[in-house]
Amino acid sequence: MPLERLAYVSHSTEPAESLMSVSDILEQSVRNNRGNNITGALAFTPSRFAQVLEGSHGSLDVLLLKLAMDPRHHDMIVVDRLPIERRLFNDWAMIAPVFTPHGRARLATLVAGETPSMSALTELIFEMVGEQDASTNTP
Numbered sequence: 001m002p003l004e005r006l007a008y009v010s011h012s013t014e015p016a017e018s019l020m021s022v023s024d025i026l027e028q029s030v031r032n033n034r035g036n037n038i039t040g041a042l043a044f045t046p047s048r049f050a051q052v053l054e055g056s057h058g059s060l061d062v063l064l065l066k067l068a069m070d071p072r073h074h075d076m077i078v079v080d081r082l083p084i085e086r087r088l089f090n091d092w093a094m095i096a097p098v099f100t101p102h103g104r105a106r107l108a109t110l111v112a113g114e115t116p117s118m119s120a121l122t123e124l125i126f127e128m129v130g131e132q133d134a135s136t137n138t139p
């Protein structure tokens, strides 16, 4: 089954830094994405979400419809959507990496633009996942 990756940005309805709401979203995403063979990562600033999703065309279409109706955020903009050979976030049904202060600043700058670059967003989020692994994995 051909794979696609997409990234979108949106505005959170409640402050997204409220960890309760993000952990609820994360829990729901992991549960659903496992069943739908979707992988990806979620990043947030106090007022914005940025998410990278990977999966089949059909499964991403279904999820986009659900996301568009979710009152927890609004004004979703799909930044880009393209075919991929392999998943970048293969190990995660959904992960919300902890951002370093520098990473947080870069994310804020990226989402402040009209349409952030998909590759810049994906690379930054992937880098933050790596930082997290490096700090939590003992050799």
Ligand SMILES: Cc1cc2nc3c(=O)[nH]c(=O)nc-3n(C[C@H](O)[C@H](O)[C@H](O)COP(=O)(O)O)c2cc1C
Residues within 6 Å of the ligand: 025, 028, 029, 030, 032, 033, 042, 049, 051, 063, 066, 067, 068, 070, 072, 073, 094
């Ligand atoms: C920022 C954000 C990211 C989300 N990411 C996902 C996701 O990756 N997968 C998912 O199934 N639902 C995600 N959701 C939740 C969906 O919008 C929707 O509520 C959910 O898929 C419905 O699940 P249900 O069909 O089990 O009720 C997200 C919601 C928000 C606000």
